[in-house]
Amino acid sequence: MRTLYQFNGGIHPPENKEQSTQRGITRAPLSSRLIIPFRQHAGEAAKPVVQAGDHVLKGQLIGMPCGLVSSAVHASTSGTITAIDMQPVAHPSGMPDLCATLIPDGKEEWLPHEAVDYRSSDSAELRQHLRMCGVVGLGGAVFPSDLKLRPLRGHPNKDIGTLILNGAECEPYITCDDMLMRERAAEIVQGAEMLRFMLDAGEVLIGIEDNKPQAITAMRQAVADSGLPFEVVVVPTIYPGGSAKQLIRMLTGLEVPSGKLPTEIGVQCFNVATVYSAYRALAHGEPLLSRIVTITGNVRLPQNLKVLLGTPVQDLVALGEALPDTNHYIMGGPMMGMELASTAVPLVKAGNCIIAASDKLFPPAPPALPCIRCSRCAQACPADLQPMDMFWFSQSREFDKAQQFSLFDCIECGACSYVCPSHIPLVQYFQFAKSEIRAREQDKQAADHARERHEFREYRIEREKQEKAGKLAAREQSIRQSQAAANSGIGPAIQPEIQAAIERARAQAASAEPRNTDNLTPQQRAEIAGVEARRERVRELAKSAVEHTNDHDKN
Ligand code: SF4
Numbered sequence: 001m002r003t004l005y006q007f008n009g010g011i012h013p014p015e016n017k018e019q020s021t022q023r024g025i026t027r028a029p030l031s032s033r034l035i036i037p038f039r040q041h042a043g044e045a046a047k048p049v050v051q052a053g054d055h056v057l058k059g060q061l062i063g064m065p066c067g068l069v070s071s072a073v074h075a076s077t078s079g080t081i082t083a084i085d086m087q088p089v090a091h092p093s094g095m096p097d098l099c100a101t102l103i104p105d106g107k108e109e110w111l112p113h114e115a116v117d118y119r120s121s122d123s124a125e126l127r128q129h130l131r132m133c134g135v136v137g138l139g140g141a142v143f144p145s146d147l148k149l150r151p152l153r154g155h156p157n158k159d160i161g162t163l164i165l166n167g168a169e170c171e172p173y174i175t176c177d178d179m180l181m182r183e184r185a186a187e188i189v190q191g192a193e194m195l196r197f198m199l200d201a202g203e204v205l206i207g208i209e210d211n212k213p214q215a216i217t218a219m220r221q222a223v224a225d226s227g228l229p230f231e232v233v234v235v236p237t238i239y240p241g242g243s244a245k246q247l248i249r250m251l252t253g254l255e256v257p258s259g260k261l262p263t264e265i266g267v268q269c270f271n272v273a274t275v276y277s278a279y280r281a282l283a284h285g286e287p288l289l290s291r292i293v294t295i296t297g298n299v300r301l302p303q304n305l306k307v308l309l310g311t312p313v314q315d316l317v318a319l320g321e322a323l324p325d326t327n328h329y330i331m332g333g334p335m336m337g338m339e340l341a342s343t344a345v346p347l348v349k350a351g352n353c354i355i356a357a358s359d360k361l362f363p364p365a366p367p368a369l370p371c372i373r374c375s376r377c378a379q380a381c382p383a384d385l386q387p388m389d390m391f392w393f394s395q396s397r398e399f400d401k402a403q404q405f406s407l408f409d410c411i412e413c414g415a416c417s418y419v420c421p422s423h424i425p426l427v428q429y430f431q432f433a434k435s436e437i438r439a440r441e442q443d444k445q446a447a448d449h450a451r452e453r454h455e456f457r458e459y460r461i462e463r464e465k466q467e468k469a470g471k472l473a474a475r476e477q478s479i480r481q482s483q484a485a486a487n488s489g490i491g492p493a494i495q496p497e498i499q500a501a502i503e504r505a506r507a508q509a510a511s512a513e514p515r516n517t518d519n520l521t522p523q524q525r526a527e528i529a530g531v532e533a534r535r536e537r538v539r540e541l542a543k544s545a546v547e548h549t550n551d552h553d554k555n
């Protein structure tokens with residue numbers, strides 16, 4: 001029996017899971033219009049590769065991953081793209097985002113696709129395949145799965161000793177992973193083996209909370225049938241035991257240090273629904289086009305549906321038959337989910353649950369009272385933080401101090417808000433502080449970037465000035481030399497040689513001695529006399545020629 005390790009804190013809110021697990025997963029009917037956002041994952045939005053008027057097949061790529069942290073987006077069914085424009089989406093900011101509107105043709109005509117032989121494929125190819133199949137974390141973070149399978153930067157040889165499948169699903173109301181494990185256990189186990197192979201991981205642990213006995217049985221049976229040495233580990237039901245760091249702690253006793261990734265301590269963790277979608281991508285070549293969604297809360301028919309991505313939430317709540325006193329909808333769970341501004345928004349990869357909410361189900365929080373320093377929030381915090389101090393500094397906008405209290409280690413689980421007797425919406429303060437700090441960092445980066453650009457421009461202008469001055473000086477020097485050469489009538493290049501020759505001649509003349517003829521032979525003397533006589537004769541002839549010319553000119 002495996003030893004389990006407890007993490008500090010945690011709470012036990014009402015589970016409210018049984019309502020939506022009374023029936024099996026059913027397939028949601030095809031909607032008349034799908035709105036498919038190009039940003040359904042952490043990181044950069046995918047870049048549209050289709051345009052209005054295009055006919056697309058089911059599984060056809062419509063958004064190309066853009067940048068390292070990104071993932072592909074596909075047509076969830078066959079039909080016609082009628083628009084690429086900004087549409088309301090499920091986002092805390094309430095801002096619209098770029099979406100493709102797809103009008104289904106009802107044929108569900110697939111783009112041809114095929115399985116990948118993962119055992120004979122290169123690991124990088126497999127990661128690229130998952131990226132192009134749009135496989136991202138379906139537990140809520142929607143981080144591209146291919147990146148979690150890469151060798152860790154700076155630790156390329158770090159071994160993954162343990163691969164954890166997260167089937168804890170600790171948040172109240174949500175049951176999509178529970179139902180998936182009950183009904184698709186064999187595929188999840190095969191997917192786990194594929195990811196284990198890619199990571200070359202040692203052991204595989206499948207963590208499931210003890211409030212899911214049917215899922216535990218199904219997964220244990222699937223493991224036994226597969227013959228793989230995986231272990232299904234039952235963990236106590238406690239919120240937020242399904243958070244990655246807390247589950248890693250419970251199963252291995254290892255702490256993921258602040259600001260570090262699980263891979264840095266040799267552990268990797270995937271949600272069971274992510275593992276299932278990786279299996280579909282590798283074993284069938286299918287991109288991620290749908291997901292299981294829990295429709296629950298103030299509805300007549302709580303259930304889990306298999307829903308095509310892009311399906312409007314209003315179509316889903318209609319299937320659940322929301323009761324008349326429903327006054328808002330939550331995407332996700334009551335602890336970490338977000339209130340939807342409109343049910344016209346589409347279902348996206350992160351959308352694991354839609355809760356119809358009423359005042360009866362979720363009474364409005366009473367007005368917040370001052371903090372009484374009771375420290376209940378600190379006792380409930382699974383990350384060992386001091387929420388009351390973080391609250392104090394967030395409220396007073398002393399964000400540096402809030403950061404000193406490890407604000408960014410807060411996983412926004414809401415356990416502190418849940419137990420606070422003063423009803424202080426602590427998580428909202430932490431979210432606000434984080435967004436302010438991020439905004440300031442972005443502003444600082446933008447200012448640094450602008451300053452660097454300015455400094456480089458100044459440097460470039462100065463350098464160009466110096467280059468121009470150098471060129472001008474060289475030209476003036478050249479002109480001066482040309483003028484000097486023109487004045488002397490001789491090219492400047494040979495003047496130094498001429499000067500040197502003149503100097504040599506002068507030196508020779510100065511050193512020349514008068515010719516001594518005393519020691520010449522009679523024959524040599526006769527020859528010299530002959531030469532002198534010939535020279536004299538030439539001089540006389542030249543003189544008479546000049547006189548003759550002058551006489552002729554006069555006549
Ligand atoms: S639980 Fe609420 S009142 Fe108590 S210390 Fe924390 S913030 Fe203050």
Ligand code: SF4
Pocket residue numbers: 377380381382383384385386387409410411412413414415416417426427430
């Ligand atoms: S929301 Fe943050 S501070 Fe509050 S309990 Fe969870 S981790 Fe701790």
